[in-house]
Amino acid sequence: MASATLLLTACGSGGGDSPSDEIEGTGKGSGKPSPSASESSGVDRPKITLPTSFKADFEGWTDSDPKIQSILNDGKERLRGTYAAIGEADPEADYLAFYSARSALASGEKWVKGYKGLTITGEIKASRPEAEIREKGRATLFYCVDESKGFSKDLKTGKKEGTPEGESPKVQYRTALEKSDNGVWMTTSVETDPGGC
Secondary structure: OHHHOOHHHHOOOOOOOOHHHOOOOOOEOOOOOOOOHHHHOOOOOOOOOOOOOEEEEEEOOOOOOHHHHHHHHHHHHHHHHHHHHHHOOOOOOHHHHHHEOHHHHHHHHHHHHOOOOEEEEEEEEEEEEEEEEOOOOEEEEEEEEEOOOEEEEEOOOOOEEOOOOOOOOEEEEEEEEEEOOOOOEEEEEEEEEEOOO
């Protein structure tokens, strides 16, 4: 249950919608900075605002290849969007659907609904992203999230809960993405591996 589980650990699905969603190893992810997605394309992207009590730190999310950078940018915004949706208690937030599709959208909405009566506080660090472009407008993005300083907070009682005892607060995310007609890399499936980082 979300009240006993921190942040996105509960968000991962067991796999994709089809064999085309299967996630394999990735290879690229760090290097020199490139323009952000909003700077490098004319797409009108939704504004994402995190709760004031919560900070998401992204370390190493730059690459010298602009194509890889666009995957990193959109994967980052998808993650930020899921946190923002919890803060706004809105599982149908437009930015969730903007950056997610198929099983990733369904699992993201379910995860946000699980935080009814709760919000998030503290901070997380997302690091070690590895992105790889595959065939036919598909890509994979792996990254690690350290949730050891992040907490869920009961809006009525103010009680905070962190990662359940016995579970690792460091989670590896394995995501598959597809490029939409307007050039946005949409996450289509998410798998999580607690302790995988």
